[in-house]
């Protein structure tokens with residue numbers, strides 16, 4: 001039975017009166033959909049080393065291993081659905097004049113849940129891109145067995161995600177900073193706050209006067225900087241928050 005979450009009067013009053021809300025999500029918001037996180041107990045980085053898999057040099061030195069890992073994750077993701085936390089964020093969006101959902105996740109679950117204004121900072125795992133000419137192929141599966149997917153130009157295809165050491169997409173990064181700098185309330189949901197530059201957004205929001213709320217099942221490096229932290233699963237917290245806000249509006 002989900003626990004009854006307590007929200008402060010300050011947060012509820014803010015959310016009933018402000019115009020601009022921004023959200024940063026990480027792997028934690030997809031955990032209740034069955035997607036493993038990166039740094040939790042059975043996190044992906046526990047079994048694999050990111051240096052060996054989520055960077056360009058690793059890919060070029062062993063494309064089959066990296067494709068094997070991404071296919072394993074694609075299989076994991078293709079069978080799952082958004083959870084109540086994703087749906088609650090989609091419900092929240094039209095309640096504000098300006099609502100920006102910044103995600104580090106590559107699983108596409110926010111779009112599937114109906115969110116519209118999404119900034120995918122780290123790309124999308126279901127899309128392939130040519131390492132040379134940049135052609136994007138969204139319906140191509142990775143290699144089965146040994147053959148690696150190639151572009152018409154003859155070069156290798158890679159998953160269209162941002163690897164360590166690679167810069168984030170210009171447009172998404174700029175819009176994310178704009179949102180963090182100008183919002184009235186900023187949520188950090190289900191992220192350990194370790195990966196840069198994404199982890200800087202809650203602090204940018206705070207520095208620009210936003211009321212910053214963290215929703216996580218455990219303390220993170222961001223917690224001490226937050227105005228409010230709700231320690232509970234986002235799939236329970238977010239639907240209850242939306243319900244509380246709707247109560248007032250009826």
Ligand code: BV8
Nearest residue numbers: 026027028037038039104164165190191192195196233234
């Ligand atoms: C860049 C995509 C520069 C691929 C990912 C110092 C040393 C070395 C390197 C650096 C450094 N400082 C900065 C860097 C660079 C590096 C970095 O940040 N390294 C870290 C590890 C220190 N950053 C980069 O390389 C970035 N690029 O900086 O470029 C540059 C500049 C100009 C020109 C050229 C280059 C690129 C970063 C992107 C890397 N790509 N993934 C893929 O997915 O395969 S990172 C990976 O981590 C995922 O994208 C993931 O989204 C991201 C962040 O992880 P989280 O989402 O936070 O997940 P995590 O498991 O950590 O935490 C989950 C949380 O959820 C936990 O807190 C848990 O408690 C909570 N939770 C669990 N269940 C629930 C829950 N919360 C709520 N409810 C629940 N039910």
Ligand code: ZN
Nearest residue numbers: 130133151153
């Ligand atoms: Zn090509």
